[in-house]
Amino acid sequence: MFKNLLMKIFGPRVVKTTAGELAEMFGLELQGNPNEPIRGIAPIADAKSGQLAFYSTERNSNAFKILPIEVLKNTKATVILLQPEQIKNAPKGATLLITDSPRGNIVKILGEIYREKPRFGVSYFSVVERGVFFRKKRSVYIGQFATVERGAVLEEGVKIYPGAYIARNVVIRANTIVQSGAHIENATIGADCVINANAVIGKDGFGYTRQNGKNVFIPHVGRVVLGDRVSVGANSCIDRGAMTDTVVGDGTKIDNLCQIAHGVVIGKECFLASGVGIAGGAVIGDRVLLGGHTGVSNGIHIGDDAEVGANSGVFRNISSGEKWMGMPAGPGIEFFRHYAWVKKQINKEAK
Numbered sequence: 001m002f003k004n005l006l007m008k009i010f011g012p013r014v015v016k017t018t019a020g021e022l023a024e025m026f027g028l029e030l031q032g033n034p035n036e037p038i039r040g041i042a043p044i045a046d047a048k049s050g051q052l053a054f055y056s057t058e059r060n061s062n063a064f065k066i067l068p069i070e071v072l073k074n075t076k077a078t079v080i081l082l083q084p085e086q087i088k089n090a091p092k093g094a095t096l097l098i099t100d101s102p103r104g105n106i107v108k109i110l111g112e113i114y115r116e117k118p119r120f121g122v123s124y125f126s127v128v129e130r131g132v133f134f135r136k137k138r139s140v141y142i143g144q145f146a147t148v149e150r151g152a153v154l155e156e157g158v159k160i161y162p163g164a165y166i167a168r169n170v171v172i173r174a175n176t177i178v179q180s181g182a183h184i185e186n187a188t189i190g191a192d193c194v195i196n197a198n199a200v201i202g203k204d205g206f207g208y209t210r211q212n213g214k215n216v217f218i219p220h221v222g223r224v225v226l227g228d229r230v231s232v233g234a235n236s237c238i239d240r241g242a243m244t245d246t247v248v249g250d251g252t253k254i255d256n257l258c259q260i261a262h263g264v265v266i267g268k269e270c271f272l273a274s275g276v277g278i279a280g281g282a283v284i285g286d287r288v289l290l291g292g293h294t295g296v297s298n299g300i301h302i303g304d305d306a307e308v309g310a311n312s313g314v315f316r317n318i319s320s321g322e323k324w325m326g327m328p329a330g331p332g333i334e335f336f337r338h339y340a341w342v343k344k345q346i347n348k349e350a351k
Contacts, residue, residue: 012114014040019052019079019095026108031087032095036079041106041113047077052109054081056102081106119143119159126160135174143180155191167202173228186240190228190250197234201226205239205246205262205280218242220262227251227268233258242280249286267304285320309335 020034037050044053044067055072072082072089080090081097090096099105119141122128126142131150134140140154143162148154151168157175160166164178167185176193178184184195186202195201207218222241227250232238236258238246246260249268259277260266266278267286276290279298284290288302291310296302301317308314309325309332318324326335 013117014038015113015115017113019097022052022109022112023097025112026099026105028081028105029084029098030096031098032079032093034095036095038079038113041110042077044075044077044080045071047075049076050078052079052081052097052113053077054102054106055086056083057086058083058101058103081109123162170202179234186222187224187226189226190230192229193226194231196232196236196256199232199234200237201232202240203237205242207242207262207280222246222263224248230254233274236260239280255292261298273310291325 017038018034019032019036019038020030022028022038023030023034038052039050042048042051042053044055047053053075055067057066069089072086073091075091077094079095079097081099081102082090083100083102084098087096087098120138122140122142123144123146125144127147128142129148129150132148133153135154136156139156141159142148143160145162146160146164148160148166149168152166153171155172155174158172159177161178161180163180164182165184166172166178170184171188172178173189173191175191176189176195178195179197181198182195184201189195202224204220207220208215209218210216220240220242222243222245224238224240224246226248229251230248231253233254233256235256236254238248238260239262240246241263244263246262246264248266249270251269252266254272255274255276257274258272261278261280263281264278266284267288269286270284270288272290273292275293278284278296281299282296283301285302285304285306287305289307291308291312293310294308294312294314296314300314302314303318303320303322305321306318307323308318308329311327312325312329313327314324314329323332324330325332
């Protein structure tokens with residue numbers, strides 16, 4: 001009882017909805033009570049009465065594990081999102097939302113059930129200089145102690161959270177969210193992006209030349225250009241280009257604590273896991289996956305659909321579709337051969 005009360009007070013806000021409303025909203029087939037209220041979403045093994053859960057046998061990637069069918073049969077969830085072939089295994093009395101892709105639809109339902117309460121208006125405690133250009137000011141939110149300098153362009157639906165800094169001549173497209181503490185200058189940010197807390201975008205890169213035995217800084221005049229639907233993780237840094245722009249393509253997702261240096265070009269729909277570092281001038285193709293703590297040397301080219309395993313160091317170009325790993329990185333099969341040989345030698349020594 002006390003735990004439930006705490007969840008209501010401090011837990012995520014749940015938007016009131018019913019199974020029937022979700023079915024209509026997302027084009028799902030309904031079997032059961034359309035008026036069944038949904039008070040939250042939980043994993044199917046942990047779900048309680050009043051909650052929605054999902055069960056799927058989809059294999060979108062190797063990361064997804066298929067749970068035993070007993071988990072579905074024994075769930076206490078009131079509403080279950082599942083595939084047509086699993087209807088026979090659902091508990092009696094449960095309301096079912098039926099779709100060929102429960103994994104795809106649960107993402108949409110999560111966004112609806114836990115959507116944030118709309119925020120609008122400019123806080124009295126923010127600093128918004130004269131000369132900031134708003135496309136539709138009434139749709140914009142600027143929180144306490146945020147700063148927006150003159151010459152910045154904020155399009156419709158932009159949200160700037162408390163303590164963020166937007167420098168002059170920054171352009172932020174429609175419905176982008178800039179979280180607390182983020183710092184943006186010398187940049188154009190696309191629509192529907194998320195810039196997470198304390199990310200730094202558009203500062204000078206690590207560009208120096210040695211003259212007369214001294215390190216001399218190279219002035220940077222490029223910008224950062226993010227496409228639409230880009231996510232930049234907390235405490236990640238994207239440097240402006242020295243003479244050309246640093247570019248990140250549409251739909252690319254950058255995890256926390258990543259470093260993207262000056263003049264890097266990253267394609268569309270890429271994934272960069274936490275701790276990735278990309279040196280200046282590297283070119284990353286479309287749909288590339290870089291595992292955690294991967295380092296990419298300057299000027300390297302990585303082709304479309306390539307994958308690099310975690311903790312790898314990339315010092316050679318990678319062709320499209322290849323899977324590399326290791327330090328220094330090489331083709332995956334080569335890495336495992338080396339590993340097997342080393343392990344064999346260790347076992348010999350042990351004997």
